[in-house]
Amino acid sequence: MVSPTHKRIAKNTLLLYLRTAIGLIVSLYTSRVILRVLGAEDYGIYSVVGGIVMLFTFLNVGMWEAIIRYFSYELGRENRAQLTTTFSTAVNIFIVLWSIVFLLAETVGLWFLNYKMNIPADRMYAANWVYQCSIVTFLVNLLSIPYNASIITHEQMKAFAYISTLEVLLKLLIVFMLVWLGGDKLILYALLMLGVTCSIFLLYRTYCKRHFSECRYQSGINRALFREMFGFVGWNFIGNMGNSIRFYGTNILLNLFFGPMVNTAQAIANQVNTAVFSFVSNFQMAIKPQITKQYAAGDMTETVSLIYRCSRYSFFLMIILVVPVFINTDYLLRLWLQNVPAHTAAFLRLTLIATLLVTMWGGLATVVQATGRIRLFQICISGLMLMNLPVSYIALRIWDQPTAVFYIAIAIEVVALVTRAVLADRQVDIRLSHFLLTVVGRNILLSVPAVAVPYLISDWLPDNFAGFILSCLISATWSLLLILGLGLTRAERTFIAAKIGQKLTFRNKQPS
Numbered sequence: 184m185v186s187p188t189h190k191r192i193a194k195n196t197l198l199l200y201l202r203t204a205i206g207l208i209v210s211l212y213t214s215r216v217i218l219r220v221l222g223a224e225d226y227g228i229y230s231v232v233g234g235i236v237m238l239f240t241f242l243n244v245g246m247w248e249a250i251i252r253y254f255s256y257e258l259g260r261e262n263r264a265q266l267t268t269t270f271s272t273a274v275n276i277f278i279v280l281w282s283i284v285f286l287l288a289e290t291v292g293l294w295f296l297n298y299k300m301n302i303p304a305d306r307m308y309a310a311n312w313v314y315q316c317s318i319v320t321f322l323v324n325l326l327s328i329p330y331n332a333s334i335i336t337h338e339q340m341k342a343f344a345y346i347s348t349l350e351v352l353l354k355l356l357i358v359f360m361l362v363w364l365g366g367d368k369l370i371l372y373a374l375l376m377l378g379v380t381c382s383i384f385l386l387y388r389t390y391c392k393r394h395f396s397e398c399r400y401q402s403g404i405n406r407a408l409f410r411e412m413f414g415f416v417g418w419n420f421i422g423n424m425g426n427s428i429r430f431y432g433t434n435i436l437l438n439l440f441f442g443p444m445v446n447t448a449q450a451i452a453n454q455v456n457t458a459v460f461s462f463v464s465n466f467q468m469a470i471k472p473q474i475t476k477q478y479a480a481g482d483m484t485e486t487v488s489l490i491y492r493c494s495r496y497s498f499f500l501m502i503i504l505v506v507p508v509f510i511n512t513d514y515l516l517r518l519w520l521q522n523v524p525a526h527t528a529a530f531l532r533l534t535l536i537a538t539l540l541v542t543m544w545g546g547l548a549t550v551v552q553a554t555g556r557i558r559l560f561q562i563c564i565s566g567l568m569l570m571n572l573p574v575s576y577i578a579l580r581i582w583d584q585p586t587a588v589f590y591i592a593i594a595i596e597v598v599a600l601v602t603r604a605v606l607a608d609r610q611v612d613i614r615l616s617h618f619l620l621t622v623v624g625r626n627i628l629l630s631v632p633a634v635a636v637p638y639l640i641s642d643w644l645p646d647n648f649a650g651f652i653l654s655c656l657i658s659a660t661w662s663l664l665l666i667l668g669l670g671l672t673r674a675e676r677t678f679i680a681a682k683i684g685q686k687l688t689f690r691n692k693q694p695s
């Protein structure tokens with residue numbers, strides 16, 4: 184019998200998938216139009232200039248993970264009074280962080296933009312507009328985190344899906360406005376994106392204040408909780424700083440070595456990768472609060488079971504989506520963009536490989552967060568991720584090939600995955616050797632034939648839309664068969680067969 188926890192995870196995942204499907208369709212259309220309206224150079228400028236501000240993303244991610252952990256923990260203990268105190272303390276921490284980010288962005292960041300970035304002189308004025316809009320956008324997103332986290336921990340995915348869908352539709356409206364309105368399109372795009380961000384923040388804030396009693400700020404500071412949360416957040420910052428520098432730091436490196444056109448290629452590759460990974464992240468978003476709640480309730484058997492399922496099922500979902508894109512990258516990009524910037528296909532394939540590795544550690548990081556003992560974990564992972572920048576710099580100086588940074592990212596991601604598993608096993612007994620064998624090993628074993636067979640078949644298919652559709656169907660079907668045969672356990676296959684049998688029996692019994 185399926186437990187209420189698993190039913191809730193399935194329901195929330197389906198709601199988030201609906202939101203993602205709508206967002207994916209709209210974002211693919213809007214990206215094509217925006218690239219055409221802005222031009223490849225301005226598109227790259229928007230990506231890399233915003234990337235300077237996004238170096239501070241480790242603050243967003245660190246606070247998000249910390250608040251999810253504390254909110255889920257108190258909900259698991261059913262301690263509503265402490266939940267209210269936790270929300271107010273989180274807001275106090277955000278006020279401190281908001282001030283620090285604003286100061287650094289308007290001093291060091293502004294200097295770096297105007298004196299170090301590789302941007303054409305005639306576009307520097309527009310780049311400064313983009314930079315200022317990016318700062319405000321980042322700060323508004325920072326303030327929205329406590330409200331977003333409240334929705335996720337209360338598992339109100341319907342509201343989250345509705346508001347996210349509205350955000351996507353507003354961004355679609357921006358595309359039409361860019362076409363209709365005159366003036367500098369790059370500046371206009373930055374201002375309109377800022378307007379959408381502010382509108383969505385107000386919606387999240389209004390919803391949370393009406394539906395969750397704890398989402399009302401109370402003045403005063405609980406010093407003990409502030410020190411505890413700030414310490415937890417601080418170690419989270421260290422851990423996520425490595426990821427931010429890996430992603431946005433290498434983007435800036437590519438700009439310094441090759442200019443904004445290469446940033447355009449990376450931005451397009453990242454957008455496709457984000458669209459694909461969003462299906463997996465939605466599943467993880469639904470399951471992660473349950474891992475923390477089960478740990479807080481002391482049910483270690485269910486906690487470990489959820490960790491395994493999170494890692495395995497995330498990879499299964501990702502491989503079904505990745506293989507068709509990986510095999511048909513060139514045709515897909517031509518169909519989508521028509522004029523494809525150089526290096527985009529190579530960047531996308533390598534990014535997808537790195538993301539397949541990323542899907543396997545979501546549950547590991549969550550359970551470490553749940554324990555609250557995160558210092559060693561964050562120091563080790565941050566140290567590994569920070570290695571991306573100096574090693575990539577050396578590689579670019581030696582080989583002068585932009586793909587070098589992606590090969591380095593994949594190699595470091597492999598080491599980081601094993602490191603996360605070892606450190607998580609020290610906190611919670613996840614049976615390390617069993618995890619590495621049945622999750623990591625089995626997933627790698629599955630991925631080789633999942634790519635190889637459809638790739639060989641694709642050589643026999645025509646290079647047109649019909650061939651593309653047929654290739655996608657073959658790839659997805661073959662991946663599903665491999666998951667059923669190699670990925671799932673015997674108990675899981677038996678459960679699926681029983682469920683299908685029940686459905687067929689029920690239909691046969693229906694009156695004609």
